[in-house]
Amino acid sequence: GDSVTQMEGPVTLSEEAFLTINCTYTATGYPSLFWYVQYPGEGLQLLLKATKADDKGSNKGFEATYRKETTSFHLEKGSVQVSDSAVYFCALSPSGGGNQFYFGTGTSLTVIP
């Protein structure tokens, strides 16, 4: 079945460091891929998305490219800030309609000044 495998955390980085959070998926067809972020005590917010192969999603300095050949959607940011501290979830929505999302286990990021 469809699934998402996400890099284990927690991740601790210094401010202005480079961030990569790995995400790979298993799915039939061409799913849509998403990164969501969850700040403490809040629900999930969409960070970025990509709906077809080679699409690059970007938002707030974060980027991820939909790689069909490696079934990956790694999240990157060139220079993290303290305010980026949160839990990041990779997710997929299977092709063919419906609205069942499959989420990775989440990666906790802490950025220290």
Added chain:
Amino acid sequence: KAGVTQTPRYLIKTRGQQVTLSCSPISGHRSVSWYQQTPGQGLQFLFEYFSETQRNKGNFPGRFSGRQFSNSRSEMNVSTLELGDSALYLCASSPTGGANNEQFFGPGTRLTVL
């Protein structure tokens, strides 16, 4: 536009009781999905409703049920609560629930079962 709202935000129940959680989607959104979030299992899909019909269902026992009303508001019910049902329950809405649609999440209801 108001976001997804969930009530109550916090609940404490005892084993064997039942509970009903409520979700009001963003105005105009017709698809509502429910997820259970726990530290051990992460985010797990419970079910999705669209136009008052359950369209998708995850792998949860029949104690977990839901419904959607004509105004798209949704309720989730858990009967005969077990300790393992303690979790954050998240509701998400989207306009039509298509594969490319972003889901907008509410803040969640934190359920504690004692």
